[in-house]
Structures are given as structure tokens and as C-alpha cells.
Amino acid sequence: MLSMPERVAFLLLVLVCGALAYRGFGRIVKIVQQGRGAERTNGLAGRFAKAFFEVLLQKPVFKARPLVSLLHAFIFFGFSFYLLVNVNDLLEAFVSGWTTIGKGSPGGGQVWQVLAGVFNLAADLLSVFVLVGMIGLLIRRFIGKPKVLGFNTNVTLHPKVAAGGVRRDSLIVGIFILLHVGARWLGTAFHLAEKGHGDPWLPTASLISGAFRGMSPSALETGVHVCWWLAMGLIVLFLLYFPRSKHLHLMVAPLNIALERKTSRGLLDGVADASSPGARTLTDLSWPQVLDGWACIQCNRCQEVCPAHAAGTPLSPAALEINKRYFMNDNAGALAAGDHGAQGDGANLLDFATSVDAVWSCTTCYACVRVCPVGNESMMDLIDLRRGLVFDGETPDEMAEVLRSLDEKGNSFGDSPRKRARWAKKGLDFKIKNAAKEPVEYLWYVGDFASYNPDCQEISLKVARILESAGIDFGILYEKEKSAGNDARRAGEEGLFEALAEQNVATLEACEFEKIFTTDPHTFNALKNEYGPHGGKYEHIQHYSTLLLELMRDGKISLNGGLGGRATYHDPCYLGRYNGGFEAPREVIRACGVELVEMPRNRENSFCCGAGGGRIWMKDHDDMTERPSENRIREALDLGEIDYFVVACPKDLTMYRDAVKTSGNEGEIVVKDIADFVSEAMGRGSEAS
Ligand code: SF4
Ligand code: SF4
Structure with a gap:
């Protein structure tokens, strides 16, 4: 389909852009390799097989935001199929007579005719899916402007992020996808218009082609060529930007998911170097932690579930990863060459990625890690930064005591x-x-x-x-x-x-x-x-x-009938999210004859009380607008007519009894431990010391 000069121009473009993109990817590999060692390569076949199916089913994405995840799935399936579409379009451009358009046979015929028909139908429908998905996401980001995509004003941001870099990146990637897929879709419509008839295997392109029917043959031919270049030329040009863009997650996210930590959630990695534990610069982080920066899709889901960010503190696990990525992109040449001093004092993670206050705001609740659709572990960076601060004698006074x-x-x-x-x-x-x-x-x-x-x-x-x-x-x-x-x-x-x-x-x-x-x-x-x-x-x-x-269950505890009342239960992070202990406390509550009503954030999605990671020993951050525990009491009261807020953790008991008082809700709800219910249901009343 392409003329000889067009073919030469395309091949030259591939050579130049491919070489530059290769350099970009090479730098990423070199920078990641400089991270400290981590065992992530055991059972590689199993890891990749599992990651393949998880990504295929979009499981990590659907952990939150169902509508957004659905739009993402439209783009994911369409874009994945476009790998095949692009190969077909290259064949069409370089092999005389090669085309699938008009070759599908709805009534059967030879196998390849059926295959061509199925291919055409999938390409046609998935093109529309991608366009709908992308337009939906762009509308959400640029017209809906959801608050969750912003940051608290006290969060450390890379200058380019503060200047709207994430929005710009999203816009560039969005426009690229719209042009790439939209042009291919329109190109097919021009093809059909040239043929003078529609194709039942290309229903939406056939519909559009009706609008082009009155055009001259040369105008239609020009349309086909322009669309081909917009679709295929653009993808080659985009290679220049690809290693810097959020679109990189296309490659890095599945890799990150395949190479994620396989040890239990509750087991932290030990320190690599006991003579200088923790992290100060990028090279102190393990290589998977460095890779996290490039896997990040900048969705802020981690920040949305972060109790510290919700409370108004300067901590944003999303900003941490995004800042890392912008820093690495800006200094890619020097970092890849191993020159970490070239950035001067700014090379310290606490200068560009996050702040000391943010590091100490983390409750280690694991919510950010659990929700991340690309398998990032921002919390591990924060713990490594704490290790460095503690070792360097920069522990906050109350924590040090x-x-x-x-x-x-x-x-x-x-x-x-x-x-x-x-x-x-x-x-x-x-x-x-x-x-x-x-x-x-x-x-x-x-x-x-x-x-x-x-x-x-x-x-x-x-x-x-x-x-x-x-x-x-x-x-x-x-x-x-x-x-x-x-x-x-x-x-x-x-x-x-x-x-x-x-x-x-x-x-x-x-x-x-x-x-x-x-x-x-x-x-x-x-x-x-x-x-x-x-x-x-x-x-x-x-x-x-x-x-x-x-x-x-063994009959060793006999209960004297139901207590009555309505209760909601708070999952402690270290029992629930870390160790899967979700059902036993609930069954105990029900067994005591208390009606259990769930808060919207329950089980894996439970919202931390704010006490974990040593936070219970520290005073509130000056910028705190609402304590996580008060936020949680508000969530419980929003259920309406709740008598009890039930816990199964001593720290939760103190945090929530305190929160009921400080939020002015004394008399509205009573904080009880599961043992309170069992004791009362056994007829022991509310006896204490
Ligand atoms: S682990 Fe820390 S950073 Fe992650 S959501 Fe919890 S408080 Fe936020
Ligand atoms: S770290 Fe994960 S959840 Fe957070 S912004 Fe990046 S991709 Fe989203």
C-alpha cells in the first residue's frame, strides 16, 4: 500500500526512533541494576505465568475504582489486540496485495476467510472500546478533575510534578492513544469507502465509511495514507517519549507484578548492610523499589487509601513514586553512568522524593501496597528511610524515648x-x-x-x-x-x-x-x-x-442467649490485611447475638486507626485535619443507628475510645472489644477489675 519513498521514510524513522528508544530503555535497566540486591527471580516461570493471568483478567486493576477499571480494561484489551493489528498494518504497507479488509466471509468459506472476518470484527469493535475508554478517562481527569488526583498542599513534589507534569503526561498519552487507534479506525473506513461497500465484519467502520462515499478516489487514497501514517508513524515517533511516559507501565507493570515479593505481607526484608542500614539515596533502595518508580501509573489509588494523607499530613505514597520517576527521568544519563553525585545534595531521597515529616507519618497499614494496581511497595521505601534516620540519630524525640x-x-x-x-x-x-x-x-x-x-x-x-x-x-x-x-x-x-x-x-x-x-x-x-x-x-x-x-464451637464457652444491638467491626491492619484474620472476630460478634453491619471500608479495604508503625507513640502532625480514628468513627456513625464499634486489638480500643471523645460523639456509640461481648453473653455481665 505504501509507495517506495514512504516505505524508505518509515524504515528510517524506525531506525532513528528505535535507536533513541533503545538508549532510553537501556538507561532504565542500568539505573534499576544499581539498586541493592533482592531475591525476586526464584520460580520465574510460575511468577510470569501468574502475572500473565492476573494482568489478562485485570485483577490488580479491579481491586478499586470499578468504573475507572472498566474503562482501563477497554483500553487494555483493545491495545493488546492492537499488537496484532499493527503487524497486519505493516504487512499491508509492505506486502503487495495484503489486506484483510473485505476478505472476511460471514457465511464461512475457507479457514483464512473466517479468520480474517474474526480479526476484522475484533479490531473494529475493540477500536471503539479503546476510544470510549480513553475518552472516558480523559473526561474524568480533565473535566471531572477528581480530588483524588491532587495532593495535599504540604506534600513534597518534584518541580515538574508541581507544575502539572502528571496531567501533561496523561494528556500526551491520551492523545497518542486516540490518534493511534482513531486513525486506524478511520483508515479502515476510507478503505471501505474506496471499495464502495461496507463489510459486515467491520460494522462500525462501515457505518463511518458512509460519510466518505462521495469523496473522489484520490481523496480517499490520501485519507488511507494519512491515517496509516497517523496510526503507524505515530507509534514509531512515540517510541522517543515512551521510556519517559506513564505509558511505560505497559511493559514495566506486568514485570513488576511478576517480580513482586512472595514472602508473607507481615515479614519485612532485613537490612542489606548492617553498618549503614536503611535508605538515603536511590542506590540504597532494592532494585524492585527503584523499578516501582517506572511501574507507577500515577493513579493515586495508594494515596486515596492512605490514612496519613487523608488526615492532612505531608505523606503521599503516590507522590513518592512519582517523584522518584521524575528525578530518574531528569537525571537518567548521569544515574545510568553511575554518577549519583552529579545531582549534588539533591540526590538524597529526602530532598526529592518525600520529606522527613512524611516518613514519620506512615502507619505501616499496608493499604497502599495492597491497592496498587502495578504491585508497588511504597511503604517499604518509607520503612527503609526510617531505618536510615534512626541509624543516623534523627529519630523524633517522642519516638526515641x-x-x-x-x-x-x-x-x-x-x-x-x-x-x-x-x-x-x-x-x-x-x-x-x-x-x-x-x-x-x-x-x-x-x-x-x-x-x-x-x-x-x-x-x-x-x-x-x-x-x-x-x-x-x-x-x-x-x-x-x-x-x-x-x-x-x-x-x-x-x-x-x-x-x-x-x-x-x-x-x-x-x-x-x-x-x-x-x-x-x-x-x-x-x-x-x-x-x-x-x-x-x-x-x-x-x-x-x-x-x-x-x-x-467446641462447647467450652456457653453463651446465655443473644445480647441484641447493632454493631460494626473494625479490622485491625495487622490481623486483617496483613494476616487474613477477617472472619473469626465477625463470627464471635454474631455468635453473641449482636447484629453486625459492615462499614464501607472493611476487610482488605479497612481504614487504619492511625496507631500502627509506632504512630501511637507520636504526637499528631501539626497539619492534621482529622485523625484517622475520628474519620473511622464518622464512617461508623454514617451507617445510622449503630450501638457498638467493635475492636479486636488493644491499640484500637484506646484509639477509638479516645476518638469517640475527641470527635464529640460520647453517648452516640460505645467502643467494645470482642471479649466484652463474649463475657456478657456468658452472663458474666460487664465485670472488670
Ligand atoms: S502504609 Fe503508610 S503510606 Fe501506605 S497507606 Fe498506610 S500510612 Fe499510607
Ligand atoms: S504507586 Fe501504585 S497506586 Fe500509587 S500512584 Fe503509583 S501505580 Fe497508583
Whole structure:
């Protein structure tokens, strides 16, 4: 179809643009290779097979925003099919007589005629899908201007991002897709007009071709050529911009998903270099973390679910990835050459990617990682940055004090270890066994909050009485128990976590028990996921919600009828999102005869209370407009006629009791622990100490 000069021009364009794009991709590879090592290449075939099906089904995209995801799916399926369409169009241009247009046979005929018909039909319909999807997304971004695509004003932004770089990039990519697919679609219509008749296998192009029928043959021929160049020439020209654009996710996102971390969510990667832990510059990040910047599609889904951003703090996991990408694009030549000093002081991640305040605002709730459609792990960057700050002695004062207390006293309250079990000694009319001294079936790892906080001690007493009346052989470690270290690790104090883990593993090794349970989801996560590398592998470890449920099912806890009332349940991040503990607490609540009503954000989509990652030890950021816990209470009250806000975590108990007061909702809703319900349903009233 193309004339000889056109063919030569096209091949020259491919050569020049291909070479420049190759250089762009090469730089990306070199920069990623400079990230620190990470084991992501085990079981490659399985990884890629899984990623292929996930991407094919658009599973990571449909985790949120169903309508936007549907529009994206239109573009994804259309664009994927266009790989074939582009090959066909090249054959049409370079092989005399090659065309599928008008060659399909609806009534059957030879196999290739049927294939041509199916190909034409798919290309025709998917072209329309892509156009509809792209126009829909452009309308959303540029006319709808959803707030979620913006950032809090205090978020660190790369100058180009602050100047609207993301919008510009989206517009360029959107126009490219519209021109590429739209031109191909119109080109087919010109073809059909040249032939003088429609094609049932090309229904929409046939419809459009009617508008061109009155044109002269030379005008139609020109239309065909112009459209071919717009469709195919443009794609070659776009190669120049491709490595810099968000469209790069087309290649990097599936790769990122295939190479994602396969360890459990609750297990953090250790530090690579104990003499200088954490991250300060790009090369301190692991290579998958560097790759995250280029995989990012700039959708802000992570930011939308981030409790810290919603609260008005300077943290945006989206901005972190976007800033990384803009920085790497701007300095690609020098970075690829290994010249990280060329950017001067600005090479520090805390100069261009995010801010110190943002780093300390993270609650490590994992919501950003879970929702990201391309498998990015922004939270890991924040934890690595904390590790660097802690090692360099730049820990915020209140956090430093708690870490010191953990180190010296083994608890976050700065209290004497001897007082750890005072709640049990003073509040019970029976003695809990000392699991450090005598064998027990269940070793109860109580945790700091449930041991030292007065509100939480009340729940600990109820749990103890429930277990005692169920005839369970259980014990606690008394002063031998120390913080499990989950939050110390998330605060960036890797050395302290390791010391605590090793001491606790040694303590547990000296005990005789069959199972461990804990009333604290943070402790649960550490014991279940993080003690393995320190020699602590516990097969039977459970959260008290599953233990209570088991005891009910086994008839060891008998309930005296339904309590009544309407409750909503808050999933603690470290029980739910991290460890999949969604159903047991709900079943316990229902078993107590309380009607359970779900908040819109539940289970995997639960909204963090704001306490995790050591945030409970820190004061609120000055820019905070609404605490995450108050936001959550508002969500519960919006359900209407809710009596109880139910938790299964000691930190949640304190956070939400506080939030009910500070949000002025005392008397509107009562915060209860699942153990409160069980105790009351057993006819023990609301007895406490
Ligand atoms: S882990 Fe939670 S708080 Fe931290 S950046 Fe992600 S969503 Fe925000
Ligand atoms: S990190 Fe993931 S969720 Fe966040 S903006 Fe980038 S692609 Fe979207």
C-alpha cells in the first residue's frame, strides 16, 4: 500500500526512533541494576505465568475504582489486540496485495476467510472500546478533575510534578492513544469507502465509511495514507517519549507484578548492610523499589487509601513514586553512568522524593501496597528511610524515648517489667499459671498495651476469666515477657527488633507449651511472621478471636442467649490485611447475638486507626485535619443507628475510645472489644477489675 519513498521514510524513522528508544530503555535497566540486591527471580516461570493471568483478567486493576477499571480494561484489551493489528498494518504497507479488509466471509468459506472476518470484527469493535475508554478517562481527569488526583498542599513534589507534569503526561498519552487507534479506525473506513461497500465484519467502520462515499478516489487514497501514517508513524515517533511516559507501565507493570515479593505481607526484608542500614539515596533502595518508580501509573489509588494523607499530613505514597520517576527521568544519563553525585545534595531521597515529616507519618497499614494496581511497595521505601534516620540519630524525640524504653525495660510504656502482670495479680480471684516456670497448653503472649494500659487491662481480665471458666490450661510469661518488637521494627529500629526477637525466642524456647495465642495483632504478626529468621517458628499461633471462636464451637464457652444491638467491626491492619484474620472476630460478634453491619471500608479495604508503625507513640502532625480514628468513627456513625464499634486489638480500643471523645460523639456509640461481648453473653455481665 505504501509507495517506495514512504516505505524508505518509515524504515528510517524506525531506525532513528528505535535507536533513541533503545538508549532510553537501556538507561532504565542500568539505573534499576544499581539498586541493592533482592531475591525476586526464584520460580520465574510460575511468577510470569501468574502475572500473565492476573494482568489478562485485570485483577490488580479491579481491586478499586470499578468504573475507572472498566474503562482501563477497554483500553487494555483493545491495545493488546492492537499488537496484532499493527503487524497486519505493516504487512499491508509492505506486502503487495495484503489486506484483510473485505476478505472476511460471514457465511464461512475457507479457514483464512473466517479468520480474517474474526480479526476484522475484533479490531473494529475493540477500536471503539479503546476510544470510549480513553475518552472516558480523559473526561474524568480533565473535566471531572477528581480530588483524588491532587495532593495535599504540604506534600513534597518534584518541580515538574508541581507544575502539572502528571496531567501533561496523561494528556500526551491520551492523545497518542486516540490518534493511534482513531486513525486506524478511520483508515479502515476510507478503505471501505474506496471499495464502495461496507463489510459486515467491520460494522462500525462501515457505518463511518458512509460519510466518505462521495469523496473522489484520490481523496480517499490520501485519507488511507494519512491515517496509516497517523496510526503507524505515530507509534514509531512515540517510541522517543515512551521510556519517559506513564505509558511505560505497559511493559514495566506486568514485570513488576511478576517480580513482586512472595514472602508473607507481615515479614519485612532485613537490612542489606548492617553498618549503614536503611535508605538515603536511590542506590540504597532494592532494585524492585527503584523499578516501582517506572511501574507507577500515577493513579493515586495508594494515596486515596492512605490514612496519613487523608488526615492532612505531608505523606503521599503516590507522590513518592512519582517523584522518584521524575528525578530518574531528569537525571537518567548521569544515574545510568553511575554518577549519583552529579545531582549534588539533591540526590538524597529526602530532598526529592518525600520529606522527613512524611516518613514519620506512615502507619505501616499496608493499604497502599495492597491497592496498587502495578504491585508497588511504597511503604517499604518509607520503612527503609526510617531505618536510615534512626541509624543516623534523627529519630523524633517522642519516638526515641519509646525506643529507649523498649531497649531498657522491654516495654513501650517505660514501666518496670515487674509491673507487666500486675493486672492479673490484682484483678483476678485465681492465679494465672506462669508459663515461664510450668508447662501449659496455651501460652498467652499478652503484649504491651494489654498489659500496661488500664482500659486494655480490663479486656485482659475478661479474656482470663473466659478462659478460666472454659477450663483452658493457659499461662502468661509475667515479667519474662517483652515487647514482640513489631512496632520497633516498623519504626526503623532494626537492631532493637533483632535484640527483642532473639530474647523472646530464647524465653519461649525455655517454656513448655503447645500453642501460643495473643490478644495483640501487632504481637501476633511478629510471632507469626518475623521470628522465623531468628529461630522462632511457631506452628500453633493464633489471635484470641480464633481461640474464642474455637472454644464456642467446641462447647467450652456457653453463651446465655443473644445480647441484641447493632454493631460494626473494625479490622485491625495487622490481623486483617496483613494476616487474613477477617472472619473469626465477625463470627464471635454474631455468635453473641449482636447484629453486625459492615462499614464501607472493611476487610482488605479497612481504614487504619492511625496507631500502627509506632504512630501511637507520636504526637499528631501539626497539619492534621482529622485523625484517622475520628474519620473511622464518622464512617461508623454514617451507617445510622449503630450501638457498638467493635475492636479486636488493644491499640484500637484506646484509639477509638479516645476518638469517640475527641470527635464529640460520647453517648452516640460505645467502643467494645470482642471479649466484652463474649463475657456478657456468658452472663458474666460487664465485670472488670
Ligand atoms: S502504609 Fe498506610 S500510612 Fe503508610 S503510606 Fe501506605 S497507606 Fe499510607
Ligand atoms: S504507586 Fe501504585 S497506586 Fe500509587 S500512584 Fe503509583 S501505580 Fe497508583
